[in-house]
Amino acid sequence: MVLLLALLFAMTARAQTPAPVAGDPFATAVAGLGADNFPDKAAAVTVLTELRHPNGRAVLAAMLDGKLYLRNADGRVFITDAGETALALTDPLTMQAAGTGIPDDFARITTNNSLRKTLRSAVAGFALADPDAAVRLGAVREMLRSSLDEDSAALLRGALEKESDEDVRQAVREGLALADLESPEPEKRLAAVRALEKSLNSDVYNRLTSMVTAAEDGSYPEADERVRIAAREVIGSIDSSRRVYGTLETLFFGLSLGSVLVLAAIGLAITFGVMGVINMAHGELIMLGAYTTYGVQLLMPQHIGLSVLVAIPLAFLVSGTVGVLIERGIVRFLYGRPLETLLATFGVSLILQQIVRDGVSPNNVPVETPQWMSGSWQINDALSITYNRIYVLLFMVLVFAILQIVLKKTSLGLKVRAVAQNRNMAKAMGVRTQWVDAMTFGLGSGIAGVAGVAFSQLTNVGPNLGQQYIIDSFMVVVFGGVGNLWGTLIGGMSLGVANKILEPWAGAVLAKIFVLVALILFIQRRPRGLFPQKGRAAES
Amino acid sequence: MGPLLKNLVGERGTAVFLAIVVCIGVIVPVLHLVPEPGSALHLSGYTMTLIGKYMTYALLAVAVDLVWGYCGILSLGHAAFFALGGYAMGMYLMRQIGPRGVYGDPVLPDFMVFLNYKELPWFWHGFDMFWFAMLMVAVVPGVLAFVFGWFAFRSRVTGVYLSIITQALTYALMLAFFRNDMGFGGNNGMTDFKDILGAAINAPQTRVALFVASAVALILGYLACRYITLSRAGRVVQAIRDSESRTRFIGYRVESYKLWIFTFSAVLAGIAGALYVPQVGIINPSEFQPINSIEVVIWVAVGGRGMLYGAAAGALLVNYAKTYFTAALPEYWLYALGLLFIVVTLFLPRGVVGLIVKEKESARPPTSTPPTPTPHKPEAVPA
Numbered sequence: 001m002v003l004l005l006a007l008l009f010a011m012t013a014r015a016q017t018p019a020p021v022a023g024d025p026f027a028t029a030v031a032g033l034g035a036d037n038f039p040d041k042a043a044a045v046t047v048l049t050e051l052r053h054p055n056g057r058a059v060l061a062a063m064l065d066g067k068l069y070l071r072n073a074d075g076r077v078f079i080t081d082a083g084e085t086a087l088a089l090t091d092p093l094t095m096q097a098a099g100t101g102i103p104d105d106f107a108r109i110t111t112n113n114s115l116r117k118t119l120r121s122a123v124a125g126f127a128l129a130d131p132d133a134a135v136r137l138g139a140v141r142e143m144l145r146s147s148l149d150e151d152s153a154a155l156l157r158g159a160l161e162k163e164s165d166e167d168v169r170q171a172v173r174e175g176l177a178l179a180d181l182e183s184p185e186p187e188k189r190l191a192a193v194r195a196l197e198k199s200l201n202s203d204v205y206n207r208l209t210s211m212v213t214a215a216e217d218g219s220y221p222e223a224d225e226r227v228r229i230a231a232r233e234v235i236g237s238i239d240s241s242r243r244v245y246g247t248l249e250t251l252f253f254g255l256s257l258g259s260v261l262v263l264a265a266i267g268l269a270i271t272f273g274v275m276g277v278i279n280m281a282h283g284e285l286i287m288l289g290a291y292t293t294y295g296v297q298l299l300m301p302q303h304i305g306l307s308v309l310v311a312i313p314l315a316f317l318v319s320g321t322v323g324v325l326i327e328r329g330i331v332r333f334l335y336g337r338p339l340e341t342l343l344a345t346f347g348v349s350l351i352l353q354q355i356v357r358d359g360v361s362p363n364n365v366p367v368e369t370p371q372w373m374s375g376s377w378q379i380n381d382a383l384s385i386t387y388n389r390i391y392v393l394l395f396m397v398l399v400f401a402i403l404q405i406v407l408k409k410t411s412l413g414l415k416v417r418a419v420a421q422n423r424n425m426a427k428a429m430g431v432r433t434q435w436v437d438a439m440t441f442g443l444g445s446g447i448a449g450v451a452g453v454a455f456s457q458l459t460n461v462g463p464n465l466g467q468q469y470i471i472d473s474f475m476v477v478v479f480g481g482v483g484n485l486w487g488t489l490i491g492g493m494s495l496g497v498a499n500k501i502l503e504p505w506a507g508a509v510l511a512k513i514f515v516l517v518a519l520i521l522f523i524q525r526r527p528r529g530l531f532p533q534k535g536r537a538a539e540s
Numbered sequence: 541m542g543p544l545l546k547n548l549v550g551e552r553g554t555a556v557f558l559a560i561v562v563c564i565g566v567i568v569p570v571l572h573l574v575p576e577p578g579s580a581l582h583l584s585g586y587t588m589t590l591i592g593k594y595m596t597y598a599l600l601a602v603a604v605d606l607v608w609g610y611c612g613i614l615s616l617g618h619a620a621f622f623a624l625g626g627y628a629m630g631m632y633l634m635r636q637i638g639p640r641g642v643y644g645d646p647v648l649p650d651f652m653v654f655l656n657y658k659e660l661p662w663f664w665h666g667f668d669m670f671w672f673a674m675l676m677v678a679v680v681p682g683v684l685a686f687v688f689g690w691f692a693f694r695s696r697v698t699g700v701y702l703s704i705i706t707q708a709l710t711y712a713l714m715l716a717f718f719r720n721d722m723g724f725g726g727n728n729g730m731t732d733f734k735d736i737l738g739a740a741i742n743a744p745q746t747r748v749a750l751f752v753a754s755a756v757a758l759i760l761g762y763l764a765c766r767y768i769t770l771s772r773a774g775r776v777v778q779a780i781r782d783s784e785s786r787t788r789f790i791g792y793r794v795e796s797y798k799l800w801i802f803t804f805s806a807v808l809a810g811i812a813g814a815l816y817v818p819q820v821g822i823i824n825p826s827e828f829q830p831i832n833s834i835e836v837v838i839w840v841a842v843g844g845r846g847m848l849y850g851a852a853a854g855a856l857l858v859n860y861a862k863t864y865f866t867a868a869l870p871e872y873w874l875y876a877l878g879l880l881f882i883v884v885t886l887f888l889p890r891g892v893v894g895l896i897v898k899e900k901e902s903a904r905p906p907t908s909t910p911p912t913p914t915p916h917k918p919e920a921v922p923a
Binding site: 339342344350519527 | 614688691692694695696697698699700701703704705707708709711712715716718719830834837838841871874875877878879880881882884885886889
C-alpha cells in the first residue's frame, strides 16, 4: 500500500512536484531530514528509525555518507550518486532512478557529530534487525570496527537478547566484552577478559596482549593484577587454540597441494606406471585440458557456472584423443625403449606448446572462476578455506575413485592389467594388445586433461602450464611406486603435506628444494618407491 | 706412445673430426686477427665467439655421450654440471672486477652490496685466485656427481629412474640458485665481467685465446674420452651398457665403473661450462633448467650416440640450426626442435653420423643400442 502510494506520488511528482503527500509518515519523515536545523533532522531520523520502512536504511546510510541532497527548487530530498558532470538521482520513496540533476541546483543535507552518531547506530540497528544472519553479522563486525560507545553497546545488548544465530551472538559477546575492557571497574574488566576466552579474533588478541605488555616505566596499561593474570591465561588458551587451527590450516593446504600433485600425476601413473612409457608431453596434455576450459568459456560466456562442468568431459576427450594420436603415431614404435619415448614425447611437448602459442596466444589466457567455486568457507576467525581448493580436493577423490573402478571393474581395466602383467600371455588369450595400449594411453592422457580443468581454476593458464607439473608428477609416481595407483595417491598427498609443513620455517622455494632432495635420497634407498610392485612383473 | 696414438686417432671418423677441429681452431682466429675489418675474409668477433660457444657445447655433448652412449646412463642433469663449472668461473671473474663495480666495493661483487652483504660468504674465498677457481671448476661438479652417483649406483637406481632423479637434481639446483640469499647472484646471476688473468675480457686477443682454449679443451676432452672407451675399463663400461646384470655376474663391480665414468663426465661438463661463461659473458640460474639438459641429450641423439665425434657433430649441427632458425624463422624453431626429437628417435637411432657411416659399419658386427632395463617393461610390441 505504501509502495503503491509512493509510486503514485512519484508519478505525480515528476509532473508537478507538490509538497509531500500528507498521511505517508515515511515521506514526511524523509522530507523532515531536509530541515534547516539539526534538532529537527535528529527528530526525523528517530521517526525513520521507528518506522522500520524498507527504504529507511538506504536513506539513512546515504545521509551518513553525505549522499542525501535537497533540491533547491522544490525542497524534495534525493539520494544521489556523483556522476561525471551531473548527479544521478534516486527517489528515496520508490528507490527508483529519478533522472539526473546539476549539482548547483542541489544542497547537500549536512550532518553534525551527534547526528552522525545517531545515524550510525540507526543504520546498524536496521541491519541488526535484518532477517539474514549474514547481514546481521556484517553489521556487528562493522560496529566493532570502531570503539563502542554507550549507545552502540546498548544497541548490541538489545540485539543479543533477540539474536538466535550462534555466530552473531559470539560476535556480539566479543564486541561487548571488548567494550567492557574499557570499564573503570576491575570486576567488570575481569569478567570481560574471561568472556573472551573462546575468541579467535585478532583484534581481541591484540587488545589482550597490549593489556599485559609493560610500558617503558614498568607500568601496565591494565592496572589490576588479577585482570592481568586472567588476561595472560586467556592469551595462553587463545594461543593454543590458534596453534591447533594453524596446524589444521597447514594440513589442509598440504592436502590441497597434495590433491593437485595427485591429479597431475595420476594420468602419468597409468601411462608410466602401468605401461612403462615415459610421457614427457603429459604436462602439455594437462595444459590442453586447461585450454579446453578456456574454449568452453568462450563458447558459453553466459553460463560460466556450467562451463567448468561441461569442460570436464570435453577436456577428457581432447587430451585423450591427442594421447591416442601420440600413442599410435610415436609411442607404439618405441615400446621397451623408455628412454627413447622420453625424448620423442619431449619433442611432442615442445610442438604442443608452440601450437598453443601460435594458435591461441603466447600469453596467459583468462579463465573465469564460476560463482559457486569462488569465495571461502570461514570456519572461524583463525581458519578459513577457499572453496576452489575444497572442490579440487573432492574432485581428485572422485577422479581417483572412477579410475579405480575403471581399472578394477570394467573389462577394459581387466585387459589393461593383463597386458601390463604379461603382454604375450594376454595376447595369446586373445586380447588385442595394440588396442589396449592405445586405450590405456588415451585414458591416462584424458585424466591429464581433466586435471587441467581443475588447474585452470587454481593457476594461470598459459602455454607453460604443463612444464610446472611434469617433474613433480614424475617424482610423485616414482615416490609412490610405479604401477600402483594407491601409491600415487598416498605419495602425492604426503609430498603435499610435507611441503606445506616445511614452508613456514624454510620458505616456499627452500621447502620445495628440501622435498626434492629428500625424494632423491629416498629413491636411492628404495628405488621402487613406497609401494613396490611385487612378483615377476617387478623384475626384468 | 706410438700404438696408443694410432689407436686413439686411427679410426677414420675420429681423424676427420680432430682434423676439422684443429683447422677451425687455427683458421678462425687467423681470419679474425689478420684481415682488416670490412675485408671479405674478416671474421667478426661475434662469429668467432659463437663458434667458440659451439665448441664448449660439443665438449658437453661428448661428456654426455660418454655416459649415455657408452654406459647407458641417460643423464637429464648434465647441464647442471656445466652450469656449476660456469658458476665457478663466474665467481673468479666476479672477484676480478674488484673495485670497478658499480658500487665500487673493493671486495664484494655488486650484487652482494645490493643485497646488503657485509662480508664475503665463506664459499667465495679463494676464488680470486685463478688456479683455485680452475680447481673448483673440476672439483665441484666432480664431487656432486660422485656423491650423487655413489648413492644412485650403489642402490642400483637405473634407467628411467636415474633419468628422473638427475632431472630432479638440476631442477632443485635451479630453484636454489634462483634464491637471492644463496650468495650466487639470484636470478640475475653474474655478469659485467671485466678481465681474466689480467687481460681485458673483450679484447680481441683474449677472445682468440678463449677460442683456442675451447678448441684445445674439446680436442683433449675428446681424446680422453676416446682413450677411456678404448681402454679395458671402457670395454667393461660398454658391457654394462649392453647387459648390466651379466657384467655384474661375471664379477665386475658395476657401480664403481659407473661411478667413475659418471664423475669424469661431470668434470668434463664443468670444464665446458667454465669455458662457456667468459665467452658469453654471463651465467645465470636458467642454465640449470631441465630443458637445457634434455637439449644436450638431443644433440647427442641427432649426431649419433655411442660415437664421440657423432655427439660433437650433433652439438654443432643442432646449435647452428638453432642460431639460424631463431634469427630467420623464430616461430618455427620449437617445431623444428620438436620434430627433430621425434624423427631422430623414430628413424635415426644412430643419428646423422650413424646414417653416413652406415655402409662402412655393415662389415662389422652391429653394436645395436640395447634397450635399457626398466623395472617394468612391457615386452617389445611386434609391429
